[in-house]
Amino acid sequence: MGQKHSKNLYIYRGVDEFKRDVTKVRVDPSVTSIEAYAFYNWRSLQSITLPHTITTIGHQAFRECTSLASITLPNSITTIGHCAFWGCSSLTSITLPNTITTIGNEAFSRCSSLTVITLPNSITTLGVFAGCTSLASITLPDSITTIGYQAFEGCSSLASVHLPENLIVISLTAFQGCVNLTSIEASYLSTTTLDNNNLDGFKNMLINAGFSTSNPDDIISNRQVAKTNLDVYYEWKRWARTSDVDGRFPLFTAAARCLQWSYMKEIFTSNMPVVNEIDVLTGLPLFMLAATGPTSDIESVYNLLKEYPSAMNIMNNSHD
DSSP: OOEEOSSSEEEESSOOOOOTTOSEEEEOTTOOEEOTTTTTTOTTOOEEEOOTTOOEEOTTTTTTOTTOOOOOOOTTOOEEOTTTTTTOTTOOEEEOOTTOOEEOTTTTTTOTTOOEEEOOTTOOEEOOOTTOTTOOEEEOOTTOOEEOTTTTTTOTTOOEEEOOTTOOEEETTTTTTOTTOOEEEOTTOSOOBOGGGOHHHHHHHHHHTTEESSOHHHHHTTOOOOOOOTTEEEEHHHHHTOOOTTSOOHHHHHHHTTOOHHHHHHHHHHOGGGGGSBOTTTOOBHHHHHHOSTTOOHHHHHHHHHHOGGGHHHHHHHTO
């Protein structure tokens, strides 16, 4: 339970007693998780001390703590729930330790005074900073593969962004309303200048870099493709060069599943050099793999060989 030691200091032991008039909180070391809604709407709260026993901050735990100016997150934290710091309008900076693997949606949305944030190298999905109107710049670690819907929507002070090298999925609306954003940089972009935050210009940037609205995971699964989400773009080239948990490149998975040539061609053109590889699971070259099994697609085999006839030498070389 909580105990109020003075007029301002509150010792939190895991039970929210709605003492919303206090300005300082120290969390007892016996606590391992800040519960959902624990400090929701504590508008007088200015600072909180978290022990190294904390692993989780629950959803909306500090939502609308409008006087909270700073918080230090210990290296023990792995998860921040959705909307955990939503509307903390006095928060100016925050450092997220590399132990964090999950940041919930809109965890830092509407933190209007947030100017600096350090992101950990352990997260892969980002979609949490909408309405951070004071955020002028941000460095995205290369661990990030997905930038979600309206991730930085309304970040009106944001002037430049460097996209992570391993980015595979990005929403076209990620920077919607970033009226001062003029530069989006990445090694795979042919241009970095964004004209007045023009979404068509951003879309052309992505298309020229090899992004598409087709979800490659839909194709590789050979399932019924749902209605295309025109707001989301997928980086085919990087995806086609990434092996799965079995060590297979997507083209080998496609061949093993005997996908139609129209699908195989999309994957093939994104990673042609893979035809020189041998399948790690069967020991077969790509074309033999596409020809095996009761559902083999001969059209795929024919067109693969037509596109890259020298690949027949792979089988000969494998016996040398």
